[in-house]
Amino acid sequence: MNQHVTEQQLILHYYGEAREEDVAPHLEGCEACRGQYRALQRVLNAADALTVPEPGAQFEAAVWRRLEASLPKPALAERLRGWLGWQQWAAATAMAGMLVVAFYAGRHSQQPELEPMRQGAVASRMLLSAVGNHFDRSQMILAELANEPEAPMDEVRDLLDANRLYRASAGQAGELAIAETLDELERLLVEVAHQTPNEELRQRILDQGIILKMRLAGAQVREREKIEY
Amino acid sequence: MQETEAAAIARARTGDGEAFRLLVEKHSRSVFRLGFRLTGNQHDAEDVVQETFLRAYRMLDRYDGRASFHTWIYRIASNYSLDLLRGRKRMEQRKDEDQLPVVETVAADEPGVDRLVYSTQVRERLTAAMEDLSEQERAAFVLRHYEGLSIDQIGETLGLADSATKNSIFRAVQKLRRALEPVMGAAR
Known part of the structure; x- marks a missing residue:
C-alpha cells in the first residue's frame, strides 16, 4: 500500500479496530505516518489524565439503600419508614x-x-x-x-x-x-x-x-x- | 458467573428484590464511572446511577438477553446521561473556546519544564474540550476510549449505525487534538 494512511485509519488502529493489513505494514515502512501516529498516541494517552473519583467502599450499599426505597413494591412503606x-x-x-x-x-x-x-x-x-x-x-x-x-x-x-x-x-x-x-x-x-x-x-x-x-x-x-x- | 447473572435477572423479573440487588451491586460502580465520564460531575453521576437502575427495574421484562446485561445497562445509563447533558445545555451558556486560559506552548520533554504546570494545562484543556463535544461525540468517545466498547457495541448502545459511530469518534478525536496539541508541542 503506497498511499499514506488516513487519520481515521490511525484512530481505528489505535483502538485495534482497523483492518491491520492496511495499516500495520504501511506504518512499518513510512516514517511520516509513524510520526502522525505518535502525535495521535500522545493526545489519546493524555486523555487518560481525566480520572474519575473512586466511590467509597459503601457505595453499592448506599445505592441500593436509596434505590430500594424507590422500587415499586408493596413493602415500600415499611422500608421507607426505617430508612x-x-x-x-x-x-x-x-x-x-x-x-x-x-x-x-x-x-x-x-x-x-x-x-x-x-x-x-x-x-x-x-x-x-x-x-x-x-x-x-x-x-x-x-x-x-x-x-x-x-x-x-x-x-x-x-x-x-x-x-x-x-x-x-x-x-x-x-x-x-x-x-x-x-x-x-x-x-x-x-x-x-x-x-x-x-x-x-x-x-x-x-x-x-x-x-x-x-x-x-x-x-x-x-x-x-x-x-x- | 454468567449463569449467576442470568439466574439473578430471571429472579429479579419475578419481583425478587434480593436478586435485583445483586445486579445493582455488580454494575453500579461501572455505571457511576460511565455517568461521571459523560456528565463530568459526581452529582449528576449519582443521579445517573439511581435513574439507570430504576429504569432497568421497570423495563426488566423488555430485556431480551441478545446484548449482555452490562451493555443493556450501559445503554440506559448513556441515554439518561445524554438527556441530562441536553437539559444542561439548554440551561447553561456554552463555554466559549476563546475563554480557555492562554497558555504557552510547551513540549513535554523540554528540559526544565514544570511537569505539574504542564499536566494541569493538559487536564484543563482536556476537560474543556470534552465539554465542547456534542453529546453523541462525547458518548461515543467515552464508550470507546474509557470503557473499551467495540464500535459494534457502541452502535448498539447508542442506537447508531457503524459509520455514524465511527464518525462521532473521529470528530471527537479531532477536537481533542485541536485542543491538546498546542500545549503538547508540535504534533509531528
Missing part, C-alpha cells in the same frame, strides 16, 4: 400526599369550580411547610458539620435522601428558586456524604455561606406561607 427518621417520613409522606392531591386537582375538574383551586393551594402550602422544615434541619446539620469534630454522617445521608425528594417535588411544582437552592445543597451533601469532613471542607461550608443561605431560604418560605395562606 428515614419519623420527621422526614412525615414530611415525605406529606409530599407524596401533596403530589397525589395536585394530580387529582388537575385531572378531576368535574369537581365544583373552587375545589381544584383549594386543593392546589393546600398542596403548595404543604410543599412550603415541608421544605421550610427541611431548610431548618439543613441549617442545623451544616452548622454541626462546620463546627463539631464528630460529623453526623448518618444524618447527612438521611438529609441527602430527603433533599432528593424535595428537589424533585419542588421542580415538579414549578418552584424553581426552591429547587435551585435544594440543588446547591445537594451538591454539597453529595460531597460530604462521600468523605470524612476535614478542615478544608469545614472552611468551605463557612466560606460559601450556605448555612446563611439555608436560614434565608427557610425564612423566605415561612414568609410566603404567611402571606399566601
Whole structure:
C-alpha cells in the first residue's frame, strides 16, 4: 500500500479496530505516518489524565439503600419508614400526599369550580411547610458539620435522601428558586456524604455561606406561607 | 458467573428484590464511572446511577438477553446521561473556546519544564474540550476510549449505525487534538 494512511485509519488502529493489513505494514515502512501516529498516541494517552473519583467502599450499599426505597413494591412503606427518621417520613409522606392531591386537582375538574383551586393551594402550602422544615434541619446539620469534630454522617445521608425528594417535588411544582437552592445543597451533601469532613471542607461550608443561605431560604418560605395562606 | 447473572435477572423479573440487588451491586460502580465520564460531575453521576437502575427495574421484562446485561445497562445509563447533558445545555451558556486560559506552548520533554504546570494545562484543556463535544461525540468517545466498547457495541448502545459511530469518534478525536496539541508541542 503506497498511499499514506488516513487519520481515521490511525484512530481505528489505535483502538485495534482497523483492518491491520492496511495499516500495520504501511506504518512499518513510512516514517511520516509513524510520526502522525505518535502525535495521535500522545493526545489519546493524555486523555487518560481525566480520572474519575473512586466511590467509597459503601457505595453499592448506599445505592441500593436509596434505590430500594424507590422500587415499586408493596413493602415500600415499611422500608421507607426505617430508612428515614419519623420527621422526614412525615414530611415525605406529606409530599407524596401533596403530589397525589395536585394530580387529582388537575385531572378531576368535574369537581365544583373552587375545589381544584383549594386543593392546589393546600398542596403548595404543604410543599412550603415541608421544605421550610427541611431548610431548618439543613441549617442545623451544616452548622454541626462546620463546627463539631464528630460529623453526623448518618444524618447527612438521611438529609441527602430527603433533599432528593424535595428537589424533585419542588421542580415538579414549578418552584424553581426552591429547587435551585435544594440543588446547591445537594451538591454539597453529595460531597460530604462521600468523605470524612476535614478542615478544608469545614472552611468551605463557612466560606460559601450556605448555612446563611439555608436560614434565608427557610425564612423566605415561612414568609410566603404567611402571606399566601 | 454468567449463569449467576442470568439466574439473578430471571429472579429479579419475578419481583425478587434480593436478586435485583445483586445486579445493582455488580454494575453500579461501572455505571457511576460511565455517568461521571459523560456528565463530568459526581452529582449528576449519582443521579445517573439511581435513574439507570430504576429504569432497568421497570423495563426488566423488555430485556431480551441478545446484548449482555452490562451493555443493556450501559445503554440506559448513556441515554439518561445524554438527556441530562441536553437539559444542561439548554440551561447553561456554552463555554466559549476563546475563554480557555492562554497558555504557552510547551513540549513535554523540554528540559526544565514544570511537569505539574504542564499536566494541569493538559487536564484543563482536556476537560474543556470534552465539554465542547456534542453529546453523541462525547458518548461515543467515552464508550470507546474509557470503557473499551467495540464500535459494534457502541452502535448498539447508542442506537447508531457503524459509520455514524465511527464518525462521532473521529470528530471527537479531532477536537481533542485541536485542543491538546498546542500545549503538547508540535504534533509531528
